[in-house]
Amino acid sequence: MAVYTEVSDEDVRAFVAQYDLGDVVSCKGIAEGVENSNFLLVTGKGPFILTLYEKRVDPADLPFFLGLMDHLAARGLTCPQPVAGTDGVALRSLCGRPAVIVTFLKGMWPRRILADHCAGLGEGLARLHLAGDGFELTRRNALSVAGWRPLFAASRWRADEVKPGLADSLAEELDYLETHWPTDLPAGIIHADLFPDNVFFSDGALSGLIDFYFACNDLFAYDVAICLNAWCFEADGSFNVTKARLLLASYDRVRPLSAAEREALPILARGSAIRFLLTRLYDWLNTPTGAMVKRKDPLEYLHKLRFHQQIRHIADYGLDRS
Numbered sequence: 001m002a003v004y005t006e007v008s009d010e011d012v013r014a015f016v017a018q019y020d021l022g023d024v025v026s027c028k029g030i031a032e033g034v035e036n037s038n039f040l041l042v043t044g045k046g047p048f049i050l051t052l053y054e055k056r057v058d059p060a061d062l063p064f065f066l067g068l069m070d071h072l073a074a075r076g077l078t079c080p081q082p083v084a085g086t087d088g089v090a091l092r093s094l095c096g097r098p099a100v101i102v103t104f105l106k107g108m109w110p111r112r113i114l115a116d117h118c119a120g121l122g123e124g125l126a127r128l129h130l131a132g133d134g135f136e137l138t139r140r141n142a143l144s145v146a147g148w149r150p151l152f153a154a155s156r157w158r159a160d161e162v163k164p165g166l167a168d169s170l171a172e173e174l175d176y177l178e179t180h181w182p183t184d185l186p187a188g189i190i191h192a193d194l195f196p197d198n199v200f201f202s203d204g205a206l207s208g209l210i211d212f213y214f215a216c217n218d219l220f221a222y223d224v225a226i227c228l229n230a231w232c233f234e235a236d237g238s239f240n241v242t243k244a245r246l247l248l249a250s251y252d253r254v255r256p257l258s259a260a261e262r263e264a265l266p267i268l269a270r271g272s273a274i275r276f277l278l279t280r281l282y283d284w285l286n287t288p289t290g291a292m293v294k295r296k297d298p299l300e301y302l303h304k305l306r307f308h309q310q311i312r313h314i315a316d317y318g319l320d321r322s
């Protein structure tokens, strides 16, 4: 359960009194997520999500995240929308944390990923990339190639506690990625964390996207690579090329991938693997004792990194060159 900050009933009632949402019926910590404290808030006007932003969210980025959700929703993408108080303000403070109430999305994220989910995902991701066009704020991706070295430095001295030799393997991979990382591919707004728990489905069709708190401006194909890693490996570690083919083909139908983007997928997938490996490694070593959160396994992403390191041709992802 991701609840880092406990909120008393009195605090919630006083907070909700600033909105036109009726009385608080209930407010329960949500047993999912790892980044922020989330609560299912039920009021006289129905269910909402109350989020308190925690350590990895820079408060200065919040206008970007909240504005982006409004921008995407206005372009027809189903995603949470910030709710403003009676004073017109959406971003407030609760228990010393920046806090917002957002609308509740119907649907469920898939606990067991089927190939059809990957087809829906590819289309949804491409629609997100198109819908981000015209958003006036920008946010650099702090967790792209320039951010990995400092993140690694914070865990390097303890990395071998997780796996002997891990520090050296990561150092070598970072050298490679920093030298070969592509810069001239199509870019725009990306989600940057579109894992299964952030994609809702209803009756088999994608019904909404949540958790825009890593969204930023970066390469579109990097977002595709993040999804390949998060959706196309099976629990036994094997890569499911059918899922990858469906994801990529359905993406390509909405936003065609250029030849350069296709060629870059293996290195982008390596970068995506090291990005999640490094944040998970940091969290593995630094999660505060007593925090109600299930830590994620960094080594799952070492395995994915190893897979992409031996990819020689994009056909291995089920994709043609052009």
Ligand SMILES: Nc1ncnc2c1ncn2[C@@H]1O[C@H](COP(=O)(O)OP(=O)(O)O)[C@@H](O)[C@H]1O
Residues within 6 Å of the ligand: 002, 030, 032, 033, 034, 035, 036, 037, 038, 049, 080, 102, 103, 104, 105, 106, 197, 198, 210, 211, 213
């Ligand atoms: N707008 C929403 N509508 C419905 N459920 C939501 C919404 N936002 C979050 N949730 C629920 O809360 C969980 C954690 O949210 P998430 O944004 O992924 O947290 P974190 O940023 O801490 O990782 C989600 O898996 C989902 O079950």
Ligand SMILES: N[C@@H](CCOP(=O)(O)O)C(=O)O
Residues within 6 Å of the ligand: 032, 033, 034, 035, 193, 195, 197, 198, 211, 276, 279, 280, 296
């Ligand atoms: N998706 C990341 C962790 C962030 O969690 P989320 O609940 O915000 O998706 C990972 O798997 O390492």
